[in-house]
Every structure is written in structure tokens, then in C-alpha cells.
Amino acid sequence: MLFMILAVLTLLQHGVACVYVKIESFDKQSGIQIISNVSIIETKFARTRVECAVLCTNDDNCCSASFLSALEQCEFTDACCPDTKQTKGAITIRKNCNQNVIPNRDCSDLPSGSKSGVYTIHPAAGNNISVFCDMETDNGGWTIGFMKDLQNAIYEIILNTEIILQLTTCNDNIYLILKHKAYKVRFDFEAFTGETAFAIYDTFNVLDETTNYTLHISDYSGTAGDSMKDVDGTRTNGLMFSTRDRDNDMASNQRCGIYKRSGWWHAHCTWANINGIYNTNGDRSVHWKSWLGMKGLRKTKMMIKQKT
Ligand SMILES: *[C@@H]1O[C@H](CO)[C@@H](O)[C@H](O)[C@H]1NC(C)=O
Ligand SMILES: *[C@@H]1O[C@H](CO)[C@@H](O)[C@H](O)[C@H]1NC(C)=O
Numbered sequence: 001m002l003f004m005i006l007a008v009l010t011l012l013q014h015g016v017a018c019v020y021v022k023i024e025s026f027d028k029q030s031g032i033q034i035i036s037n038v039s040i041i042e043t044k045f046a047r048t049r050v051e052c053a054v055l056c057t058n059d060d061n062c063c064s065a066s067f068l069s070a071l072e073q074c075e076f077t078d079a080c081c082p083d084t085k086q087t088k089g090a091i092t093i094r095k096n097c098n099q100n101v102i103p104n105r106d107c108s109d110l111p112s113g114s115k116s117g118v119y120t121i122h123p124a125a126g127n128n129i130s131v132f133c134d135m136e137t138d139n140g141g142w143t144i145g146f147m148k149d150l151q152n153a154i155y156e157i158i159l160n161t162e163i164i165l166q167l168t169t170c171n172d173n174i175y176l177i178l179k180h181k182a183y184k185v186r187f188d189f190e191a192f193t194g195e196t197a198f199a200i201y202d203t204f205n206v207l208d209e210t211t212n213y214t215l216h217i218s219d220y221s222g223t224a225g226d227s228m229k230d231v232d233g234t235r236t237n238g239l240m241f242s243t244r245d246r247d248n249d250m251a252s253n254q255r256c257g258i259y260k261r262s263g264w265w266h267a268h269c270t271w272a273n274i275n276g277i278y279n280t281n282g283d284r285s286v287h288w289k290s291w292l293g294m295k296g297l298r299k300t301k302m303m304i305k306q307k308t
């Protein structure tokens with residue numbers, strides 16, 4: 001069975017910083033099989049692949065890295081676009097892979113027939129970012145902002161590593177993409193039972209950092225219900241973004257970013273906790289309350305597309 005995980009890690013420190021590293025893997029059955037010719041530049045200690053990804057990202061000489069969980073080793077390599085297939089014991093982390101550079105502002109600009117995958121897009125002059133494009137769902141052309149796949153995270157937990165996979169363009173880049181054109185947003189969900197549901201908002205915009213990434217979202221349609229609100233019925237529309245260390249929510253007695261374990265446009269927290277943590281139920285779980293209550297979801301995806 002071949003699992004593919006593509007992730008861009010987010011570091012939510014002060015403000016919002018992005019680390020554009022892709023993590024890709026892995027074939028459960030076969031042994032490690034490195035197809036391309038990669039030279040190892042340096043080996044460093046790392047406890048998790050996230051740590052390894054961050055080490056590689058912060059080192060200019062590192063073009064990609066392999067994380068060997070059993071050895072807690074992070075091997076820096078010189079190949080920017082290694083074509084590798086590895087087992088669960090080793091994971092390839094790719095950085096600055098320009099294989100698919102196309103001068104597109106977002107995934108909606110990709111030529112028709114493009115496959116889902118990682119592409120470099122140019123939301124603004126001199127600003128190149130790697131994003132995952134979903135070219136299949138709903139006629140394709142979707143730029144993925146956040147993606148969580150807890151099935152694989154659980155697999156990781158079984159392997160006794162601590163990881164939450166997240167693919168994000170980060171708010172800075174979402175803002176850059178959104179500022180030129182009108183966009184809609186789509187959320188896709190998968191429960192642990194395999195059931196799926198989605199929500200589309202035909203109006204979606206995120207303003208710049210000076211507004212703390214104020215969100216405009218409306219015109220819901222879909223099967224998952226509208227969770228862009230909080231327990232009091234306060235709409236998410238018009239709210240600022242809160243993180244663990246930036247308390248811009250409306251709750252006076254708690255910090256929603258910490259309480260819900262999730263950066264979001266919190267009011268008195270939120271019904272939409274797609275950035276939550278793995279949990280079968282409850283406030284911190286990854287949930288979309290209008291669909292399955294607080295029940296933890298297996299997969300969530302948030303993606304944007306130009307309005308036609
Ligand atoms: C890998 O690189 C070495 C040294 O450059 C070369 O001799 C070898 O043929 C290469 N192998 C492959 C499979 O490309
Ligand atoms: C960004 O993309 C443009 C167009 O593909 C390219 O010419 C430029 O070198 C890239 N810049 C960086 C910093 O990667």
C-alpha cells in the first residue's frame with residue numbers, strides 16, 4: 001500500500017511564519033528504495049521528522065533531507081527533487097523543489113489536465129511558494145491551505161513518533177493569493193467511519209496582517225452544515241485570527257487558540273476546529289460541529305479557488 005503525505009509545516013511562533021518543506025512518503029511493504037542519486041551532505045540528530053524538516057529548512061546547504069526515525073537521524077542531501085520511495089522508517093523531506101515551476105498565481109491557473117500534486121505558485125512578484133493543488137475535487141484547480149490526515153498521524157502514533165501533519169500556505173500567503181481576485185473556499189471532511197462531507201463558502205477573503213488576517217466568509221452550501229460560527233451563534237465572518245500566542249478572540253475568560261488547540265478565527269471559540277489535535281471527541285478534537293458534533297475527524301482539507 002502506498003501512502004503519500006505531502007505537507008508543508010507551519011511554525012506558529014510570534015506572528016505567523018511559514019516553512020516550506022514538503023514531507024513525502026512511503027511504501028509500507030518494500031524496503032527503503034532510493035531511486036535518485038542523492039548525496040548526503042551531513043547527518044544531524046532529530047527526534048521527529050518535523051524537527052528534521054525545520055533543520056533542513058533553516059540550512060541553506062540542505063536541499064532535501066531523509067528522516068530515519070529508528071535512528072533519530074536527519075540526513076541532509078544535495079538533491080532538490082529526489083525521486084525516492086522509502087519505508088516508514090525513513091521519510092524524504094524535500095525543499096525548494098522547483099520541478100514543477102509554472103508561473104501561476106494559484107492552482108486555478110494550472111493548465112487543464114494537470115495532476116494533483118505540489119506546484120510552485122507565484123501569488124506576488126518575487127514570491128514563490130510551494131503548495132499542494134487538488135486537481136480532482138469539484139473540477140480541480142483548488143489551492144490547499146490546510147490539510148490534515150490523522151489516519152497517517154495515528155499511524156505515526158503507533159510508530160511512537162509525535163507528529164501532526166499540516167499543509168498550509170499560511171495566512172501571509174493566503175492573503176497574497178486572495179488579494180487580486182475573488183475566491184471561494186471549500187472544506188472537505190472524512191470521518192473515521194469513512195463518511196465524507198463538504199462545505200463551500202462562495203465568498204472568502206482574508207485581509208492582511210495589519211488586520212490580524214480578518215476573515216470574510218459567507219454564502220454557504222454543502223453537506224456538512226455551516227460551522228462558521230461559535231456556540232453563541234456569533235458568525236466567524238469579520239473576525240481576526242487567533243493563535244496560541246495571539247489572543248484576538250471574543251472570549252474574555254479563555255484563549256481559544258490554546259483551549260481549542262487551534263489557530264483560527266475564533267469568537268467564543270469556534271464550531272470549526274479543523275486545526276485541532278487528534279482526539280476522538282471534545283473541544284480540542286478536529287471537528288466541524290454542524291456535521292458530527294465534536295466527534296474527531298480523520299481528514300480535513302481547506303482549499304481555495306478563483307470564482308468564475
Ligand atoms: C550516481 O552518481 C555517481 C557519481 O556521480 C555516478 O557514478 C552514478 O552513475 C550515479 N548513479 C545513478 C543511478 O545515476
Ligand atoms: C520565482 O519564480 C520566478 C519565475 O518562475 C523565477 O524567475 C525566480 O527565480 C523565482 N525566485 C525565487 C527566489 O525562487
Ligand SMILES: *[C@@H]1O[C@H](CO)[C@@H](O)[C@H](O)[C@H]1NC(C)=O
Nearest residue numbers: 210211212240245246247248
Ligand atoms: C492584532 O493582534 C494583536 C495581538 O493580539 C493585538 O495587539 C492588536 O491590537 C490586533 N490588531 C487589531 C487591528 O486589532
